[in-house]
Amino acid sequence: MGQGAGEPLVVGDEVLVRLVKQGREKISYPARVLADDGVHLVVRAPFAGDGPRDFGFVSFDPGDVFTEHYWRDRWYSVKEVGGPTGRKGWYCDVTRPAEWDAAGLVVEDLDLDLWVSADRALVLRLDEDEFVASGIEQRDPTAAARARQALEELVALAGDGFAALG
Template identity: 65%
Template sequence: MSATSAEPVRSVEVVLVKAGRTKIRYTAELLSDDGARIAVRAPWAGTGVRDFGFVRFEAGDVFTEHYWRERWYAIKEVRDATGALKGWYCDVTRPATLSGARLVVEDLDLDLWRSADGTDVRRLDEDEFEESGLARRDPAAAAAAMAALDELEALARLEGGLESLLA
């Protein structure tokens, strides 16, 4: 195949919504969309450095992000500027929607981190989730979110568990 016959890179705008408001939006390269899972790649979209203590997100980091239309989470593979794997940052979300070139994801506050070597698996922001009031406003969504976090943690603790979803 010649370089001139290759399809152009298609970009999408990723819109992360939290509590009814846009938290962040950024442009990403659409890698694939098989009807169930959407994969995109983008550089770190935050401003400056975000130091969690167990990982730092910074300029040069590249996120390969996987979103599902039927699952209540997104998995983001994080690599540094040299391509070394830092780990996986997982967001509990409502199922993603892709309309045209706009990928919308609603963040439900719960997160999970798994380090590249698998020795550090941690649940994050359970206090924020509790404070969000989702359990009171939408008990079914809250239950789906907690089930998604439990599923992610179980997969993260299995060697190759998260990666098996991304193949």
């Protein structure tokens, strides 16, 4: 983890992924770097929960593996969720562009989320009420507009199963 800001991370290294929301850390977990070209970072991490997390439309369970795509220039992240029987789908967070600090990767969650099932039959926009309640539209209208645009970009990417991610 000796890389400076803007330098690609080393494939195979372990990094700490930190998801923050309104200045507070929401969750952190270790992940292994799969690829990094200086803009697009891909890591893999096991499910970070203590037990199953059932959302109604999908359950994240111990043993699930997340292949996570972050960008230093895009306002979202995409997490491909795999379970013991194959791909469950993709959980996407609308975020500010990913940043790197001395402790690891920092991603600021902007509340809007998208779930896409593995067969792409289910595409759910999530937490729009939290986004509105956060006050970001009044506090930072430019970021709010970027967030809404990012959600639309994610919906478009979902159409072909995120094939453009590579």
